[in-house]
Amino acid sequence: MNGWTGTTLRVNLTTGDIKKEPTNLQDARNFIGARGLASKILTDEIDPKIDPLSPANKLIFAPGPLSGTMAPSMGRYDVVCKAPLTNLIAASNSGGSFGPELKFAGYDMVILEGAAKKPAYLWIKDDAVELRDASAVWGMNVPDTTDALRAVTDEDAKVACIGPAGEKKVLFASIMNEMGRAAGRSGVGAVMGSKMLKAIVVVGTKPVTVADPDAFEKAVMVAREKISTHPVGGTGLRVYGTDVLVNILNSVGSLPTRNFHDGYFANADKFGGESLTAKYLTRPRGCFSCIISCGRATKVTNPKFAGEGEGPEYESAWCFGSDCGIDDMDAITKANYICNDLGLDTITMGSTIACAMDLYESGHISLKDTGGMAVPFGDPELMVKLVEMTGNREGFGDQLAEGSYRLATRYGHPEFSMTAKMQEMAAYDPRGVQGIGLNFATNNRGGCHVRGYTISPEVLGVPFKVDQHATEGKPGLVITFQNLTAALDSCGTCLFTTFGIGADELAALLSAVTGIQYSTEDFMKAGERIWNLERMFDLKSWITAKDDKIPERMMKEAIHTGPSKGEVSHVDQMLPEYYQLRGWDAKGVPTPEKLKELSLA
């Protein structure tokens, strides 16, 4: 067996049963691995209508066939389940070394079923797999949990765990591995918490092998060369991190500001990548097999917000920054550290605080709703405090722990929530960049940027430049990026490799590793298959075509200042063409012919 290990681990937390099953290789061929293959299993095994926080939900940890090889920047894993934030299918991916370590232990996936009656952790050392009592670490933050579990297992073990936020089922709790790496979006950490599973601890000493070494070596050389000589993949991300995007997005008038009331922030440079590198960066960090090194080891010395850790990424800097009307990088970085420690998704956290600030300034919530706290835009100390309170579900933080959609709805104003399908949109203003708005509206996990990153051509000009304000051609562009990302996620590949390579190079790598020949078309078709599989689950869960939308503010309130002043989003105009190009009917449902073509019927 090459690429895949051929073995899937299935653990029932209710009964304590631990089973090893052969990985379904027909499904592996069609859905690749990671996001795709785990989604196939989830959709086969659970009813889309279940309560995501009930024992009926399943939680799948899945690296890809390229994870654990030397394919550059391809060591990621996905966590797949039904998500509590969106009630849709979730696949949140994370880097570090955890995914490859699962492969080295001999597993393509770990499927967790049921729920433990008391706190537990799963200890995997190659073939030896054991459920152990986690009472001693329940309540601990992420770094302390990691250290404590290493002390009782193996000092070099890779640990993926939840913090207090996951235990308390904050609806956007993350799963953290190696302290600073997050499977962040959609609330996968709350599902882990609902199962009373504190952590998976793994040590692996087995090999991952490749089918065709000669072809593999060539494909690796080509991919490394193309990524390392690319100005973004080879230099920009290592020098400035993803936070380099702050000034870029602001310069094109698409940096959402004060809960998306505006798309331009005058002081953005104070929390941009250039400032981060100059004042906070200790050194760049890389995930397993990474040649890009966008990770940021940082330090804040200001005693008020002092700390050390990883981050912030661009989206984190944005949501705690301009989206909250804040330009204080010390506070922004501290908020990021607290999210890492407590196990929270930064994007939903920041955007939910921005929503609360917006509701407060608009008079829709008052001091009596917040427990006496004034919640204005622009207060860095308040923002940091709210992150801590949310992670621990204290006071007003207990309301923020439900995410912005439920918060705004509680006060009768869901239109204040900057979400698509209940997931907070990321740091790209859909009024200033038309394609990304269509991606938010149609994304299978709601307001997600990474699964249809049209910012690449629309703003960065990679691999070619298109007009950010145009709507023409955008539906096709969005679909291509969505399909490509579905396929590359399923390999265990980092999205940032697309700053250098694309489907041709990835198909070559996947073919060489697995020994199954994927043409570029096969690869893209797998991506389309995975996208449609996820769509079918979401339709069966709760959405209809009327939910393929972004907040009405994006259509009704133009950007007030900056280079995109006067712009609104035109998602409605692009949607019919999107459905048509997808091979879906006017109600956004994949046609029987399309499902048959994709072998999903």
Added chain:
Amino acid sequence: MAKFIMIQPDKCTGCKNCVQACSYVKEKQFRPSASRIHVYSWEREGISVPMMCQQCSDAPCASVCPTGAMHRVDGSSLIDYDASKCIRCRMCVQACPFGNAIYDSVTDRILKCDTCHDDPSCVAACPVKAIEYVDENIATRSRKKVFATKFKEAFKEVA
């Protein structure tokens, strides 16, 4: 002039491309436990340190080897391992003060860096030059220059 592998932990990102390259070149598979180079990371501080055989001039692994399996290559700074002479007593593993000679139960051999005979694959794989293969007499030049540059800048400010 002889060369040796110089590590620069300050540049290391912890990506383990060196580990993967070593395992692949030596074993044609990706098995970090079979690598002759290992990277240890401290996540709270964000620091990683690569570790591999230093090819000691007065090498304890070779001194204790009863069969000459672990031996100095004539006219070279390399300590090499000859599996055909090895009796698996693992005295070299016991003797190495750095823990850089390892016994691998999968292959029943000693794992120790041999610099890929003067062309280290780990160095070629490192994306950030955190490990470099340099002339031994000027090995620390780049490190010294980093600080010398800071010194220079300080003088410029005073002047």
